[in-house]
Amino acid sequence: MDIRVQGPGPTSPFLSARDRFETEHDLSLPVHVQLRDDPDERTWAAHYDDRHVLNISRQAASSAMASELALHEFAHMARHEQDHPSHTQSTEEVLYLALAGKSVERRKLSHCYQIANHMKDIYADDITLSVGPGEKLLSFLESSLAAAVADRPETPPRPGLERLSASADPEITAVNAAFALALAERHDLVDRDHRLYDLAHAAAMDAPEIDFEGFKRRFRELGRETDVSTYRQVLVDATRSYVGGDGLAAD
Incomplete structure (x- = not known):
């Protein structure tokens, strides 16, 4: 290499x-x-x-974190050379299939790209965590989520409704929390009493409209071996879950 x-x-x-x-x-x-x-x-x-x-x-x-960051990017490069569906599937194509006929806020559209990137990261980190311990990655996930959960507005939006997670976008913070916990569970990095669970719970409480458990399950249970059609459908389903909607993707 x-x-x-x-x-x-x-x-x-x-x-x-x-x-x-x-x-x-x-x-x-x-x-x-x-x-x-x-x-x-x-x-x-x-x-x-x-x-x-x-x-x-x-x-x-x-x-x-320099070595871990490099290792993570090497894993993305490996997935690219493998022509893995997570790294060859066009996000734009998925958005077209999932959101045809819908009007979607610009911020939510950008969040859909982030969801696709989370799925890429799951498959990259399957490689990353096969060649090294996950302690630093777990600490990074925990500190990043803790920072988001602590990012509250100075004044609650309405009396008695102070947010528990990132003030700007609690919805994507909840999805990010689901990703972090899913990755940790997928690779047995956490015990049930780990602080990551408390942080994820706080993020989920702040965005009750987000199917936190559904996103965690999607991320955690991504098939170790997948094909283009299956991966596309999973990403379409996740996109529709985030913005609202259902149905099957065109093959």
Whole structure:
């Protein structure tokens, strides 16, 4: 597995992640690590005919999570090379099938993309967690959800209705909580008394219109082996559940 770090910055997190990844997996194409100056730049992978590109800020590359972030992106690259349905299915196609004839708020439309990304992450982390322990990932999920749950408005929207989760978008916070708990349960990372359950419960209470248990079940029970048609239907169903609606997707 060929890794080329471009620009000044740490290299050891990427080499460490490569060593762990190669215990069970490999990539056919080289990986170019692009270190970016913007500290708010999210970590993400891009795919080309002759290479993969791992984009990461220098700040993230120097963090305690750097190796885990790299390993997660290597897993996405592996799924891409496998032509896995979660990484080849067009989200735009799914939205067309799921939302035809509907009027959907822009924010909810963006949330649908996030739901699709959660499903991609489930399949990527099936690889990530097959080659390394999940303690850091669990801590990351817990801290991220705790920050969202603590993000309350200074003034409740109405007396007695103070929100328990992120003030801007409690609906997607509840879905994010379902994803975090589903991933943890899928890989046996948590006991029943783990704090993640309390945080997820708080997020779910703040968005009673979201089928929290349904989303958790969808994420947790995604088939380890799936085909294009099955995966498309699961994503269509999740999209319709989030925005409202039912029915079967066209094949």
